[in-house]
Amino acid sequence: MKAVVLPPPQPVANSNHFKMNIPASLGQGGADLFSLTSGIQLLIFDWQFNQVRLFQGALKDHSVGFGFCLDGRSDYHPTCFDRSFTIRAGESCFFSFPKGVEFFEKTDDKRMYRVNLLLDGERLLTLINRDEDRFYPILKSLEKRFSTRMGTILSPVMRTVLYQLLHCPYSGTTQQIFLEGKSMELIAHMMEQLCSGCRCCYDSTIKISDTERVHHAAHMLVQDLNNPPDIMAISRTVGLGRTKLFRCFRQTFGLSPFEYLRNHRLQMSMQLLQDGEMNVTQAALMVGYTNLSYFSKAFKSMFGIAPSELRRSIRKQ
Template sequence: MTITISWQAYWELFQETIERSQHPDPDDAIDVVYKYPQALGQGYLRQIELREGLVLSILNLQLSDRLIIQAPEREHGFEWNFNFTGQSQNKLAAISDGRYIFYGSGLAPKETINCGIQPALGVGFEMEPEVSNQLLRSFVGDPDGELPPELQSLIRQSDQEYCCRSGIATQAMQIVARQILQCPYQGIAKRMYLEGKVLELMGILVAQEVEIQNSNSNPLPLKPDVVDRIHLAREILLQRLDNPPSLIELARQVSLNDYLLKQGFRACFGTTAFNYLHHYRLEQAHHLLKTKNMKVSEVAKAVGFVNQSYFAAAFRKKFGLPPKEYQIQQKKSV
């Protein structure tokens, strides 16, 4: 079954949960946890207004059915969302486990947002257009407030469709996202800490945008059928976690030469094929350790790591804890 709902009705359902909302921080009245509307699923949306026009969100939910939200045209500021788990898709991009989506300011188009039924955990922030525009200009604008050419696409007029990009979250992004979830402070210290994390994310996003625009000065043209083959290559990799093909073998399976596959994969997904596979394996291992009663060695084998020492080191580098310690921590929290 699929639930279809308008943008306005979706947010009105949240307003109906205000009486059941909670304040996890007694020193912060505008740090609010809203129960997710029971008509749609279970979970919560936590919103922390760090300052006027800047809201940090943490979403943890399980939808009861696939959800389609019909959104109208609307003025839009900066927005960044990262999914630890969960899937959704709009007109311009898709987001799933370990991926992020980023919007500049401008016009959000009329669109249909499709949300999958997988358990979803994510963090994000939204800035109103005036706030986002002032912030970017204050940091990187010239004396007249003009942005460098490579960043001008991030700020568009209210009648121009915003820029949008998505990709696999870098390790730096994922570290900041986890630090937001695990914020150790309350009150004023919490707000300063979290706003600093938003600025850190903005720095990462600006650096990426500069790199993307510079690389676009000599872009690799990809025909639609080539893009389809590159996406097929990704699916083959993810289906063969325990025994992935070599780059040459993978290229042969999708009828591309290995150079085009290598360059095209980076163009489509922002990283190499096997770096993508490496981080996907770790995300799957993280999910198994959290949700399944499996030994660490079994998890490592299930996601394709032959060397357990290497798996433990890679897991700790990505998530901050060795896999066994993470598993013990999860069992205690249940």
């Protein structure tokens, strides 16, 4: 069967909304694409071909996707993988793939109605960078060239959010804000579903060489508190994959790298305040906190006393 190349999306009301209509000779309907301010691309497909069709496409700018199928069925085959995956009504899926991947999709002559959310892998890592253990299954999948988890049932709450998204009552800027919020809500529900009940079992022992790498990583992390290196840069330098680094770090120190850095900063600020040479603002800036309110909350959460109160008590001594 010869593959059909669908026409590219064309801008509609504003620069953030694009639309692709299926040629009348092939069927009816089309797709809407919204480029949201967070970097997420929202795609809404609602079409029906007049016969079984094989069409060709490409995903150029994004490497992670969440799919939600409300109606229809199709077989999706990315060229970077050796087999196809079936997309069915009532199911959702998560997939990661190389940027620029081409794909073929075979769909029948029934209505296809689904929503896809595409984003960059780095954006997803930013969203979950303080909860690595909980989202270990997702982090692990991002390390592979191609990974997919198909056939997850659409939950009632997902269906409610999808209905709200597909029947947005607003336009213009308000529409963009609404779609952004609902897209993030869908991603949150999907991530919870992917990781709920999943216990990531791995060997609790660490090789001596890996322990040395973790200690090297910890040293790099706190060497410059005002400008700590990116976790990916640390990962490359010490020779551990990002997921393995987080796992070994927690097994070695009982903390994630972010928690380790935060604790080190706060302990250093405590020492500076106890020395009596700096005020609260100076101590906060010295250890890398530019938001004084956030620093005070973190300090009190860790030590049970606000830094200003500690400072006053020291001056009275």
